[in-house]
Amino acid sequence: MAIKLPVYLDNHATTPVDPRVVEAMLPYYTQIFGNAASRNHEFGWNAEQAVENARSQIAKLINATPKEIIFTSGATESNNLAIKGAAEMYREKGNHIITQVTEHKAVLDSCKRLEKYGYEVTYLPVEKDGRINLDDLRRAITPKTILITIMYANNEIGVVQPIAEIGKIAKERGVFFHVDGVQAVGKIPVDVQKDNIDLLSVTAHKIYGPKGVGALYVRRKNPRVQLAALIDGGGHERGMRSGTLNVPGIVGFGKACEICMNEMGEEAERMRRLRERLKDGLFSRLDEVFINGSMTYRLPNNLNISFAYVEGESLLMGIHDIAVSSGSACTSATLEPSYVLKALGVGEDLAHTSIRFGLGRFNTEEEVDYTVDRVVETVSRLRELSPLYEMAKEGVDLSKMQWKAE
Amino acid sequence: MAYSDKVIEHYNHPRNVGSLPKEDPNVGTGLVGAPECGDVMKLQMKINPQTQVIEEAKFKTFGCGSAIASSSLATEWVKGKTVEEAMKIKNTDIVRELSLPPVKIHCSVLAEDAIKAAITDWKRKKGSDAPAAAEESAAARS
Numbered sequence: 001m002a003i004k005l006p007v008y009l010d011n012h013a014t015t016p017v018d019p020r021v022v023e024a025m026l027p028y029y030t031q032i033f034g035n036a037a038s039r040n041h042e043f044g045w046n047a048e049q050a051v052e053n054a055r056s057q058i059a060k061l062i063n064a065t066p067k068e069i070i071f072t073s074g075a076t077e078s079n080n081l082a083i084k085g086a087a088e089m090y091r092e093k094g095n096h097i098i099t100q101v102t103e104h105k106a107v108l109d110s111c112k113r114l115e116k117y118g119y120e121v122t123y124l125p126v127e128k129d130g131r132i133n134l135d136d137l138r139r140a141i142t143p144k145t146i147l148i149t150i151m152y153a154n155n156e157i158g159v160v161q162p163i164a165e166i167g168k169i170a171k172e173r174g175v176f177f178h179v180d181g182v183q184a185v186g187k188i189p190v191d192v193q194k195d196n197i198d199l200l201s202v203t204a205h206k207i208y209g210p211k212g213v214g215a216l217y218v219r220r221k222n223p224r225v226q227l228a229a230l231i232d233g234g235g236h237e238r239g240m241r242s243g244t245l246n247v248p249g250i251v252g253f254g255k256a257c258e259i260c261m262n263e264m265g266e267e268a269e270r271m272r273r274l275r276e277r278l279k280d281g282l283f284s285r286l287d288e289v290f291i292n293g294s295m296t297y298r299l300p301n302n303l304n305i306s307f308a309y310v311e312g313e314s315l316l317m318g319i320h321d322i323a324v325s326s327g328s329a330c331t332s333a334t335l336e337p338s339y340v341l342k343a344l345g346v347g348e349d350l351a352h353t354s355i356r357f358g359l360g361r362f363n364t365e366e367e368v369d370y371t372v373d374r375v376v377e378t379v380s381r382l383r384e385l386s387p388l389y390e391m392a393k394e395g396v397d398l399s400k401m402q403w404k405a406e
Numbered sequence: 407m408a409y410s411d412k413v414i415e416h417y418n419h420p421r422n423v424g425s426l427p428k429e430d431p432n433v434g435t436g437l438v439g440a441p442e443c444g445d446v447m448k449l450q451m452k453i454n455p456q457t458q459v460i461e462e463a464k465f466k467t468f469g470c471g472s473a474i475a476s477s478s479l480a481t482e483w484v485k486g487k488t489v490e491e492a493m494k495i496k497n498t499d500i501v502r503e504l505s506l507p508p509v510k511i512h513c514s515v516l517a518e519d520a521i522k523a524a525i526t527d528w529k530r531k532k533g534s535d536a537p538a539a540a541e542e543s544a545a546a547r548s
Contacts, residue, residue: 311444313470317409317417328444328470337444349441385423385474387448387466388441403440 006321011360018208024255028248054254061257063191074214075182078201079106082178085227094144100124101343129294130159152184156340157293158302167196186260209256213249272300281372301359306350309389310382318378327354410505416475424464426450434528436520445469449520472510476517
C-alpha cells in the first residue's frame with residue numbers, strides 16, 4: 001500500500017483545486033485577461049462572456065437564475081453583505097435578526113456588529129443533535145424581524161439544519177431568509193426555490209475551486225431582495241458589489257460548480273462509504289468514543305468524534321502525518337474549546353478530546369485505513385498515559401472529583 | 407504550532423510512565439489540573455524515609471504534548487534528588503529546558519505544582535511531619 005503522506009482530511013477548511021478547474025482558469029490569466037467591465041473591445045467582451053458563463057454554472061447548481069448571482073471575494077464577504085446589506089436596506093421595516101449559536105463567526109460577528117448599531121439579534125440554541133428547534137424559531141419571530149440567517153450545514157460537525165422547514169416559516173411570516181451554504185453547496189442538493197432561500201452564501205475553495213472568490217445569491221422575485229452595498233465604487237454586480245471582477249477565479253468557480261453538478265450524487269455516495277469505513281474502523285477498535293452531532297442529518301463527508309481521556313492537541317501531535325482539526329482549546333487562537341460543541345451540550349472535558357475529519361474528492365480507502373490505524377494506535381498509547389483513563393477504569397466518577405485547577 | 411525537538415522527544419518517548427501503589431506510606435501522589443481545562447497531571451514518587459531521597463518517580467498526563475513533556479521531564483529531574491532539592495525545581499527551569507512558548511507556560515506551572523503536591527501528600531502520610539509539611543508547602547507557594 002503506497003499512500004502519499006501527509007494525508008489531507010481537513011476538507012471543511014479548504015479543498016485542493018481540481019486539475020480540471022485549474023485548466024479552465026489558465027487562459028484567463030495570460031490570454032483572455034480583459035476587464036469584464038470593458039465594454040468597447042474584444043478583451044472585455046471575452047472576459048464578460050466567461051463571467052456570464054460561470055454565473056450560469058453557479059446558478060444551475062442551486063436552481064437560481066444567473067442574474068441572481070453576485071460575485072464576492074468569498075463567503076465571509078457574502079455573509080457580511082447579506083446580513084449587513086439587508087439590515088441597512090430594511091431598517092425602516094424592523095431591526096430584529098434571528099440566527100443560531102453554531103453559525104460561523106462571519107455570521108455571528110456580523111450580527112454582533114449590528115447589535116452595536118441598535119439592531120436586536122436572537123441567537124437560537126440548538127438541540128443535542130446540533131439542529132435548531134422550529135418552535136423556538138416560530139416563537140422568536142416578531143413584527144420587527146427582517147432576517148433569519150441559518151447555516152445549511154455546520155463546518156465543525158457537518159450537521160444539516162432543517163432548511164426547507166425554516167424557509168417555509170420565513171416565507172409565511174414575510175421574513176427574508178439568508179443561508180450560509182458554504183459547507184453544503186456542491187456536497188448535497190441545495191435548491192433555493194424548494195427551500196425558499198432568499199440569500200445564499202457560497203464559496204469556491206470548499207468545492208475544489210480557487211480561494212478568493214465567492215458569491216451571494218440574491219433573490220430577484222417572490223420576493224425581490226435588495227441590499228445596501230458594503231463596497232462602493234464602479235457599480236459592478238448590480239451595484240451591490242463594486243470592484244473589478246476576478247475573472248480567472250470566477251471561471252474556476254463556475255467550472256467547480258459544473259463538476260459538482262455532474263458528479264455530486266456519485267461523489268456523495270463515495271464520501272458516505274469512506275466516512276462509514278472511518279467510523280466503523282474507529283468504533284470497532286476503540287471504546288469510549290463519541291460522535292458529536294446528529295448522524296442522520298449530516299454531510300456525507302464529515303465525522304466529528306470525541307476520544308474520551310485523550311487531549312486533542314496531543315492526539316494531533318501523534319498523527320502528525322494526517323491533517324485534521326481539533327475542538328481542543330489548545331489548538332484554537334482563543335484558547336477556548338469549540339463553541340459549537342459547547343452549544344450541543346458536549347462537556348468541556350470531551351470538547352478537548354474532539355477531532356474533526358473532513359473527507360474530500362481525492363481521498364482513498366487506503367488513506368482512510370491508514371488514518372484508522374494511526375488514530376487507534378495513538379489513542380491507545382495516549383490512554384496508557386492518561387490518568388483519567390486509569391481512574392475511569394478503576395471506577396472513579398470523574399465528574400464527582402474535586403479538581404485542583406489553576 | 408511547531409514543537410521543540412525536546413518536547414517531541416519526550417512526547418514520543420515519555421520517561422517513567424506508570425503508577426506506584428497509592429497506599430504505600432512511602433509513596434506521595436500529586437494530582438493537579440482539571441479535565442475541563444484540558445490538562446490533568448498525576449505525579450507519584452517513592453521516597454526513602456531515612457535519606458529523604460526520591461528513589462522512584464512515575465507520571466501519567468492528560469494534556470497537550472507540552473504537558474506530557476513537562477511531566478515526563480519532571481519525573482526525570484526528581485529521581486535521585488532529596489525532597490528538599492526537588493522542592494526547588496521551578497517551572498521556569500522546565501520552560502527553559504523544553505523551550506516552551508508563552509502559551510505553554512501553564513504546562514510547566516502544572517508540573518511544578520504536581521511535584522509539590524506529591525511531596526505534600528507524602529509528608530501528610532508521614533503524619534508527625536504534617537505541620538512542617540504544611541509550612542514548607544506554604545513557603546514554596548509564596
